[in-house]
């Protein structure tokens with residue numbers, strides 16, 4: 189017999205009928221269905237008319253025997269009956285939580301209220317969460333880059349296997365701790381400030397971009413790393429994911445490359461002077477020959493009495509001048525081929541240009557080359573490694589001297605100009621045949637030469653040097669004929 193629903197307290201009645209989300213079913217102690225709400229109809233796909241009066245065991249398999257409901261109630265208290273397989277009207281099954289509670293009504297037989305909630309969706313959500321967690325774990329375990337997820341307070345939430353290898357901490361050791369532990373001291377405080385600043389203002393400094401920072405390993409050693417940070421909002425929580433690449437090996441390779449480059453620059457300097465050895469020897473020979481002449485003349489003067497001290501004095505001081513001239517050539521040469529530390533300093537530009545052009549122009553006058561130096565008094569100082577920039581000037585001037593060979597006008601002009609408040613341009617122009625169009629597109633690349641004995645290294649080395657100084661080097665053919673090579677340098681403070 190079904191019991192009319194209004195037999196129950198009005199509050200339960202209202203809940204039972206109205207709730208579509210949850211199935212609320214009343215049964216008697218034999219399991220007979222007394223009432224069946226909208227939620228039950230929806231969940232079991234069975235109307236109240238078809239359900240009421242029937243056996244609950246059709247939908248909730250609890251066993252047909254009398255007392256089964258009691259068993260269900262009893263099992264409830266142990267918490268075992270949370271999830272059950274239930275059966276819809278069409279015999280398909282689904283998982284739901286079943287709560288059973290007896291409703292005591294004075295003087296009447298006990299009635300049991302079954303509250304049933306479909307957990308299929310919740311289960312699916314849990315499974316998908318589990319899956320995505322497993323997915324995340326597999327990403328964390330295999331991603332070659334170190335990956336660290338932190339929350340908005342900087343607390344580490346995930347730590348990939350590569351991060352563990354890189355920093356020397358296990359995942360368990362860092363989870364829940366502040367990411368500052370992976371940074372050198374000073375950066376830690378700055379990072380907290382940074383996160384606080386971002387939370388307050390939303391102003392990003394690194395999020396969405398990458399930058400090179402320093403990481404700190406468990407053993408306290410520090411290393412350069414490339415850090416890229418992304419931001420996620422997950423259920424109202426802000427998470428930051430950092431991808432980290434160790435730059436140690438890359439920087440070592442760069443350092444090695446720099447060493448090789450400076451070695452090459454040095455070798456090219458030595459070999460440039462080597463190819464000029466005979467002209468240099470000739471250049472040195474001149475003052476030495478002059479000294480010999482003056483000394484012989486002095487010897488003669490000493491033998492003639494009375495000694496002409498004026499003439500003797502003149503001869504001695506001339507020979508001293510020549511000795512100084514020879515000494516200066518040797519000094520410039522020695523400075524030039526010395527393998528010094530590359531060091532940028534504020535250097536007087538005039539002395540640098542004069543020394544370099546004297547070296548490069550050795551023997552040029554004999555070949556009819558006219559050298560003109562035009563220095564801008566507004567550009568007295570540059571920030572440069574003296575020897576390296578001299579090497580650039582030597583390369584350019586020697587090319588210019590070679591370019592004017594066999595021309596009627598053989599002029600090489602070296603000009604300095606202040607082109608911006610903090611920039612100086614140095615130009616070496618000639619009256620040669622101009623730049624060969626076949627060479628021009630790759631003029632500053634190595635091994636690009638139009639000369640039979642050329643190595644094609646001078647301009648490429650010059651470019652390396654100028655660019656390492658933060659300058660630019662370029663060339664042009666001049667309207668009046670000949671070529672001009674320009675490069676810029678930062679001017680030193682005045």
Ligand code: ADP
Nearest residue numbers: 587591622623637638642643644645646647671
């Ligand atoms: P190399 O002098 O050994 O050939 P460089 O790198 O100094 O090597 O020069 C590369 C090429 O650039 C030269 O072979 C030449 O064709 C061209 N070049 C350089 N300077 C001049 C110049 N002043 N006039 C014309 N061509 C030049």
